[in-house]
Amino acid sequence: MKIYDDKHIKNIALLGAPKSGKTLLAEDMLFEAGIIHRRGTIEGKNTISDYHEIEHERGNSVFATPLHTEWKDYKINIIDTPGFDDFAGEMIASLRVADTCVVVINAYQGVEVSTELIWNYAERFNKPVLFAINQMDHPKADFESTLASLKNHFGAKVVQMQYPLNQGPDFNEIIDLLKMVLYRFPAEGGKPEKLPIPVSEKEKAERLHNELVEKAAENDEKLMEKYFEQGTLDEDEMRLGLKEGMIHHDVFPVFVMSAKKNMGTGRMMGFIDNVAPTPRESKPEYTIEGKEIPCDPNGPTVLFVFKSHLEPNLGKLTFFKVISGEVTSNSELINSQTGAIERIHQLFIMDGKNRTTVDKLVAGDIGATLKLKETYTNQTLHAKGFDVTVNPIEFPEPRVRVAVIAKSKNDNEKIGEVLGKIHQEDPTLEVEYSKELKQLILSAQGELHLTVCRWFLENTYKLNVDFITPRISYRETIRKPASASYRHKKQSGGAGQFGEVYLKIEPYTEGMPEPDEFPIRGKEVIDLEWGGKLVFYNCIVGGVIDARFIPSILKGVMEKMEEGPITGSYVRDVRVMVHDGKMHPVDSNDISFKIAGMMAFKDAFMRAEPQLLEPIYDLEVRVPEEIMGDVMGDLQTRRSLIMGIDTNGNYQVIKARTPLAELDKYSNSLRSLSQGRASFSQKFVDYVPVPFDLQQRLAKDLAEVEAV
Ligand SMILES: Nc1nc2c(ncn2[C@@H]2O[C@H](COP(=O)(O)OP(=O)(O)O)[C@@H](O)[C@H]2O)c(=O)[nH]1
Ligand SMILES: [Mg+2]
Structure with a gap:
């Protein structure tokens, strides 16, 4: 396979609400580029990205899956991410190594709660964003209202690159405002016919084109001057301006497509090739001490591990981004956290479970290797004599806890060990034996995250467990x-x-x-x-x-x-x-x-006057307006103190202080109250006195236990 240099690599992460069509879009991109010759479907359980058994069982992505395409002269590394908040760890890690976030929006849902969450992460990392309005062929597809919801949430930086001429099952025509052509797709999708813009659309297309030119010019003084002189910009100048705008988070281009019908993806890939920033044009990486690490293929080798997991029948698979220098298939590198020397035996480009062996990867590229002994997610490997640690990813705090009990007593010790390994691969899952509670406590992002963890224990490690409500650490x-x-x-x-x-x-x-x-x-x-x-x-x-x-x-x-x-x-x-x-x-x-x-x-x-104290948490719940009342009511039954309510776009953010004892299965209740449209985070604050009646009840429970 061809080695691509840092000027010809684009790294994108596909992000978006569950079911927006990220996995199918990835499949379509691979197909368009000829990497695969048949497109799999979600229902057929045969997409390249969702290849894990558990993903087939659940019918949705659970892991971030790195894939790649070669489109024109560029290699586009794609990371398909799971949309559920429970797998935020996978999503954040992908976002961190991507140079452009492609946020997929469902054409009949518009912006969803999870879109906003993803947005917050993209903002935090200050990454370029591109919106892909997918499912234009869906009977309920509504381009105008979807675009309006984007503008409403993300403001005037949302810039229309295209609009569809028709939508729903007949969708097959897109007007492109950069190239000023009409694309008409054949029924089977793929390569469109390029036609002149019909007279009836001329005025609208011209108006939107001018808006686009203005947006492109805004980001560069020279372009601005040219624009004033000539009254317009040519295609290349526009690309330049849009690129600047994307890098500075000032322009969020919007594309339309149907992954299912293979219409529109090729054009978006072309734009990614020509406009989206390369790794070198992106914001540089920093060391833990805040020193810049330039994306320089001639610099010392530095790899950042953003994902690692145990692949059945294969062993430990480690995914990395080459931050600086190059890596070859016999490089010897040092783990900056543990000091361990790791030899890279084989280098791969991964497409789901398919591996392509390569000899070399250069700064900016994404690859994988097998059988590293002591290197895990969020760690740095570097060349001898160049001791740096790439600023690690800050993963979100766990939001649910359970006590893990082995069904067979003999397994108790092994379970702690296995969970420890799982934590090294997925830092958003934490495990700790609590001497105080005398229980093995597993903390995760949500019930779904726990379900997946249990699936692994049972299927990969053959350990049967019960998850029960943990005791509360009172004081x-x-x-x-x-x-x-x-x-x-x-x-x-x-x-x-x-x-x-x-x-x-x-x-x-x-x-x-x-x-x-x-x-x-x-x-x-x-x-x-x-x-x-x-x-x-x-x-x-x-x-x-x-x-x-x-x-x-x-x-x-x-x-x-x-x-x-x-x-x-x-x-x-x-x-x-x-x-x-x-x-x-x-x-x-x-x-x-x-x-x-x-x-x-x-x-x-x-x-x-002995007083029992209980742990109390600060809760932030993001809910759509319509279900505010229900969510508040539920919080009140949980002995919560409402600290404040903020409005943020269409959502309300409720801040509450709630005892841990009342948070058991909260993520489940919230999900069913909101049909998955709300989200929350929690953080330990302090210990506070327990109400008198509860203290008496707990003291009585203890007396009964002791009497037995
Ligand atoms: N009609 C239509 N359905 C789509 C399209 N893209 C995805 N889907 C369907 O939407 C569902 C979710 O797709 P998937 O790719 O798993 O979404 P993800 O959760 O964002 O990865 C599946 O049933 C897909 O077949 C599209 O462009 N049009
Ligand atoms: Mg998916």
Whole structure:
């Protein structure tokens, strides 16, 4: 296969709401370019992009799939992404390495909630955007209202490149406003006839063409001058202006097509060839320290791994973009994060499951390799002596959590291990054994993401699991001061045990004055692993407790802090003053004082108005106007505090603060309330007091567990 240099490579990501037709469009692009000779269909489960068994089972994309076409003199690398929010990780990684985002819009739905989410990411990465209005052949296709919804959401930078002359099942004609021709497609699609614009359309086409010329001129002073001098621009000048506009995120060209009928894709590919920025023209990459890495084929080799996964029957497949230099099939590179030396044995261009071996890939290109030992998603490989780390992708925080339980006890350990591996490939999925909850906690982007993860556990790794609602990590604290004492005494044959402790406890707050009730002999401030503090004072006078027993008392207190008196949860934000006690010359020892300390602490704690705290999250829910009421109502049943409502285009953004205990299956409820048209994100904020009745119920639950 031909090696393309950085001037002849275009990297695009196909993004868009589920079912807009991204996968079929990718198929159509490959077909148009002659990479494949037969077009697969979604229903026939035989597209190049959706080749995984799980994608066939579900009937939609789950993974981002890199593909390629060669169109005219260019290689277009295409990454087909899944549209569901649950697979945001795949989408973001693709967006990150693409130089142009092709946002596919369904011609009968217009802009959808997921389109907006994708848009936000494209904005964040400041990537050039091109809109592809697909499904023009659909009976309900409505070009004008779809275009209006684009302009409404994304403003005046949305620039019409084409318009259809007909739509719905008869769709076969497009007027092109750059070339000023009419394309008429044969019934089977493919190469259109080029015809003059009919008289009846002349006026409209001229008007839109002039708008386009103006848009193209706006982005370059020289072009602007020319435009004023000549009153117009030629095709090449327009291309130049549009390219500048795309790079600066000032022009979002709109194309129309039908992937199903193979009409219009070729023209869009031509535009990508001629106008969309090359990797070198795009914004450069940066190192983690913020230093620019130029896209230079003669520079030192730097690869950025944007995706890796275990491919059945093949092994680990690693996808990368060549950020700088070139990579050959025997390059030896270093992983900047782990220091591991990785040898590239084979280099591939991937089209779904089809591999084409190549000898070399240069800066700007996208490729894959097999069997890297220790390199995973979001890591950098670089040439020896050029130690850089490409600024990694910031993946979104997980939004759902479950506890994973092996159906067979023997599998418990293996499940943690396998999930750890899955996390290295998909960083939006996190796994952690919680010592506190005594559960293996899996966090993911949504229920669908979990379903896919379970599918892998069961099918790829042959591990059967249950996902259950995880316990909640409560915290315990106190609301007022209290004192208590405890005498531990045991005299049953042999050496006895004796220790007596008097202590006072108080709620601790940052910056509070030192206690003045007792003389302070010693002080220890402990930053608790689980958040909050314990401040422990030795206030013993006259040596009533020997200094060597003070650490034992602290140990006793800590033990109770780890298993709080109300529900067995961690205790936080308490200060303890040990101010009196008694020793026995023979029987006193560490264990006696530890027990006395623990029991005195527990007793004091229960008198100090103990308060259970629960984790609370900030929630941001984006909903279409019409279902605001339902979503608000649902949030209110979840003990949420509504913090504010903002309007953003057609959507409302509800900001709420909700206890974690009420967020179980929230993504499911939201999906069914909104038919998938709403989305949310969540972020841990703090621990807050649990309402009294709930605290009582939880304390009772614990008492019952302990009684068993
Ligand atoms: N009528 C029509 N249907 C299309 C077109 N493109 C895709 N579809 C159908 O829309 C559904 C979703 O397509 P798919 O490519 O999986 O969408 P994706 O989720 O965006 O990847 C499938 O049933 C396709 O056959 C099109 O141009 N016209
Ligand atoms: Mg798809």
